[in-house]
Structure formats: structure tokens, C-alpha cells
Amino acid sequence: ETASGLLKTEGFKSFWKGIVFAYGREMSYTSIKLGAYAPVRDALGAGPDAPIYLKFLAGAITGGTGSVVGNPFDVMKTLAQTNSKSSVPLTQLVGNMYKDQGIQGFYRGVEVNIMRACVLNATKMGCYDVAKGAVSQKTGWSRKDPRTIFCSSFIAGFFMTITVAPLDMIRTKLMNQPTDKKIYSGFRDCLTKTVQKDGVLSLWRGFVPIWARFAPQATLQLLTIEFLYTSCGFKGI
Known part of the structure; x- marks a missing residue:
């Protein structure tokens, strides 16, 4: 219903609104959270067989760092996607925001x-790292086997959706609120009002579409980063 309504009102191109900002976000945020994971994990004294909490910690550190760098792109992407008017030039959108x-x-x-x-990167990289060990042990495939990577990525995508869906909803509401008359004072206020109004389960509204995005995205990203690690002579995750 949402997709058909968007198609009727704004056309087919509306599905790619904000694509330039999305690309900028992935170039900054994703390159840091994925590319730096293994080095940070190893710097913490961890390896493929390290305790689970160190893998989650490494994922949290690289994810948090990447989010700070990529936040401006994220804000602009959200504004571009929620703009129901005709497409605004990128320079004008950025200029208006700064002004x-x-x-x-x-x-x-x-x-x-x-x-x-x-939360996302700790879940994604931690679950992926743990799943690789479990899949490899159960099937006899090596950790570098594409089948191991594919199965582990799919598992990680599911758990990512469970942990991140509520944060995605709160983040979007905070970013979309009017600048002159804020509806929420912060994260806690937004979370409280959302639960009071729509119930706890509303935090996972849109679970299936989010998983449909996370699963293939995680698989492609992790297959790519594993290939790049190997091509550059580094050990894989």
C-alpha cells in the first residue's frame, strides 16, 4: 500500500530519493564499521576464536565511530526522502540546512x-563472527568459503533487524521533527511517547521490510569485505 501510494504520487524515481546522500553515508560509515572491525578486534587481543563479548565490543567501537563521520549524510538523506515536493538540488538542500x-x-x-x-554493528559483526565459527564447525566448510559467509550473513541480518528496528523508528522521528517546534526533547522522551501512544510492539513496525533490506545488504557487504581482505593480503573476519 505504501509503495503503490508513493508510486502514484511521486513516480518511480521516488524510490531512489536521497541516493547521493545514501552513497556518501555508505562511503564513510560503512567503510569504517566494516573495514576497521578485524583490526580493532585483533587490537583488543581477540581473534576468530575470542570471547563473544570482545567481538561485540569491536563491532560497537567501529560502528559508533563510523556513525559520527556519516551522520551529516544520514540527516540529508532523511530530509531528501521525506521531501514530498519536487526534487531539490543537492547544493540548495545542504545550503538551507546550514543557513x-x-x-x-x-x-x-x-x-x-x-x-x-x-547496537547494529555489534550485532552484525558479532553475530556474523560467531555464526561463521558455528556454520564452519557444523558443515566442515572453511571460514573463507562463500557458503559459510552467505549463511552467516543471513543469520546476522535477522538479529540486526530485531535489535535495530526500534532505534530506526526513534531516529527517524527525531530527525523528521520540525526545527521550530520540537515534538520530542530527546531519545528517551520520543521512546516513552511512542510506547505510550502505540504500544511496545509498535517499535518493531515494518519488521519485514527492514529485514528484507538488511539480509541482502549484509550479505553483499560481508561478501565484499571478505573478498577485499583476502585480495589485500589480510586475514578475513
């Missing part, structure tokens, strides 16, 4: 974004 709110405007919702990134 109205200054540098702080580009870091709107950064607190919940860092929280989301830490």
Missing part, C-alpha cells in the same frame, strides 16, 4: 545514531 541550523543541524539525532550504530 537554518548551522553545523549542529548536520548532527541532528547524532546521539541515537551512535547508539543505533553501536
Whole structure:
């Protein structure tokens, strides 16, 4: 229903609104959270067989760092996607944001974004790392086998959706609220009002579409980063 309504009102191109900002976000945020995971994990004294909490910690550190760098792109992407008017030039969109709110405007919702990134990447990389060991042990496939990577990525995508869906909803509400008359004072206020109004389960509204995005995205990202690690002579995850 949402997709058909969007198609009727804004056309087919609306599904790619904000794609430039999304690309900028992936170039910064994703490169850090994925590329730095193994080095940070190893720096913590962990390896493929290390305790689970160290793998989750490494994922949280790289995810949080990447989110700070990528937050401006995230804000602009959200604004571009929620703009129901005709497409606004990128320079004008950025200029309007800076004129109205200054540098702080580009870091709107950064607190919940860092929280989301830490939870997402800790879950993603931690579950993926653990799943690789479990899949490899059960099947006899090596950790570098594409089948191991594929299965582990799919498992990680499911758990990512469970942990991140509530944070995604709160983050979007905070980023979309009017600048002149804020509806929520912060993360806790937004969470409390959402639960009071719609119930706890509303935090997982849109679970299936989010999983449908996370599963293939995680699989492609992890297959790619594993290939790059190997091609550059580094050990895989």
C-alpha cells in the first residue's frame, strides 16, 4: 500500500530519493564499521576464536565511530526522502540546512545514531563472527568459503533487524521533527511517547521490510569485505 501510494504520487524515481546522500553515508560509515572491525578486534587481543563479548565490543567501537563521520549524510538523506515536493538540488538542500541550523543541524539525532550504530554493528559483526565459527564447525566448510559467509550473513541480518528496528523508528522521528517546534526533547522522551501512544510492539513496525533490506545488504557487504581482505593480503573476519 505504501509503495503503490508513493508510486502514484511521486513516480518511480521516488524510490531512489536521497541516493547521493545514501552513497556518501555508505562511503564513510560503512567503510569504517566494516573495514576497521578485524583490526580493532585483533587490537583488543581477540581473534576468530575470542570471547563473544570482545567481538561485540569491536563491532560497537567501529560502528559508533563510523556513525559520527556519516551522520551529516544520514540527516540529508532523511530530509531528501521525506521531501514530498519536487526534487531539490543537492547544493540548495545542504545550503538551507546550514543557513537554518548551522553545523549542529548536520548532527541532528547524532546521539541515537551512535547508539543505533553501536547496537547494529555489534550485532552484525558479532553475530556474523560467531555464526561463521558455528556454520564452519557444523558443515566442515572453511571460514573463507562463500557458503559459510552467505549463511552467516543471513543469520546476522535477522538479529540486526530485531535489535535495530526500534532505534530506526526513534531516529527517524527525531530527525523528521520540525526545527521550530520540537515534538520530542530527546531519545528517551520520543521512546516513552511512542510506547505510550502505540504500544511496545509498535517499535518493531515494518519488521519485514527492514529485514528484507538488511539480509541482502549484509550479505553483499560481508561478501565484499571478505573478498577485499583476502585480495589485500589480510586475514578475513
